Amino acid sequence: MALSGSTDSQDPENKEETFLLKSMKIALVVTLYWFVSITMVFLNKYLLDSPALKLDAPLFVTFFQCVVTVVLCWCMNILAMLCPGSVDFPSIKFDPKVSRSVLPLSIVFIGMITFNNLCLKYVGVAFYNVGRSLTTVFNVLMSYLILKQTTSFQALLCCGIIIGGFWLGVDQEDAHGNLSWIGIAFGILASLCVSLNAIFTKRVLPAVDGSIWRLTYYNNINACVLFIPFIIILGELRTIYNFDKLGNLDFWGIMILGGVFGFAIGYVTGLQIKFTSPLTHNVSGTAKACAQTVLAVSYYNEKKTFLWWTSNVMVLGGSSAYTWVKAQAMKSNHEIKQSKSESGV
Incomplete structure (x- = not known):
């Protein structure tokens, strides 16, 4: 009995220690995701539109980041073969047939990363999230047009809030004299490509x-x-x-760093979903966008009006609400299927 009592008394401590360790891991992963994502945006803004750099070659910057990603995939593949227990990375070997199968997605992928970078080139980091905020709206539209999936009224209402926030943001940028219509156009195209990328990926x-x-x-x-x-x-x-900085090692160091962060964002995104959930990942992404906006306004010493901030709140709030609505719908569908399965229907 004494032995049993001793074991029971240790259980709460072990559970508390396990919970604390798990919480620390989640906090570390979320922090890593925020750091990589925000740093990548600021790095790309510097490479694409820095007055000090004066490099007007957005496609080359994007191309170079793709090259770095391919090289890093090779490196990770080699590390996985050398350290099979420590590094988890799938075996990769180029197959022309697979490459052709992936080609339709690759065209959408090129549009996504190119228009993302072009949007960032022409709009400020603070407005970047609003400029390309229509991804959720295009997700609903493309799901209906391509997959024939209908959407609930609540989800459509969330999309309406996002669209309202987007237009208010455009209006306020125009009032500040910072509006770039070409940047807005690239943001809309980026949102469309992000939506199509998700559909084609499946x-x-x-x-x-x-x-x-x-x-x-x-x-x-x-x-x-x-x-x-x-x-x-x-x-x-x-x-x-x-380009006068072509032989500058600092320039190539930043270019490589941009490529590394571009590769890392895929890893930390997967890591955050693994340690939390897709819903938590979306909430974290929304909170990250908010922090990124505040950081950008502070870093570039910009002054924004109440209505400008309202547009950001509408976009982020609408996106968060849409994520919650979809999560509730998925939970409800799962419960219905489980109920039918248990009743033998």
Whole structure:
């Protein structure tokens, strides 16, 4: 009995220690996601639109980041073979047939990363989240047009709030004299491509055995090849050739760092979902966007009106509400299926 009592008395302590350790891991993963995501945005803004750098070659910057991602995939593959117990990374070997299967997604992927970077080039970091905030709206629209999936009234109401926030933000940027219509256009196109990317990813995943990392590898290889003619046609090759910092190691260090963070965002996103849940990941992403906006306003010493901040709150609030509504719908559908299964229907 004494032995049994001793074991029972230790259980609460062990449970508390396990809970504390798990909480610390989750906090560390979420912090890592925030750090990588926010740093990547500021790094890309510097590379794309810094007055000190004066590099007008957004496609080349995006192309180089794809090259870095492919190289890092190779490095991770080698590390996984050398340290099978320590590094978890799928075996990758280039297969032209798989590359062709992934090509339709790769075209959407190129549009997504290019328009994202072009939007960031023409709008400020503070407005970036509002500028490309219509992803949720396009998710609903594309799901209906392509997948024939209907959406609840509550979800549509959330989309309405997001659209309202977007237009209010555009109006306030215009009132501040900071509005770039080309940046807005690229933001809308980026939102559309992000939505299409999610839909096409589901279709293409079987071609890479369901592995997101294999998909990343093939997407970026295809992107590297497809970017080259556009870089030549749009004259960016000449821009790079005449760039006065081409021999500067600091410049190439920042370029490589941008590519590393571009690769890392895929890893930390997966890590955050693994340690939390898709719903928590979306909430964390919304909170991160809010922190990123506040940081940008502070860093660039910008003054914003109440209505400008209201537009951000509407976009972030609408996005969070949509995530909650979809989560509730999924939970309800799961309970209905489980009830039917138990009743033998």
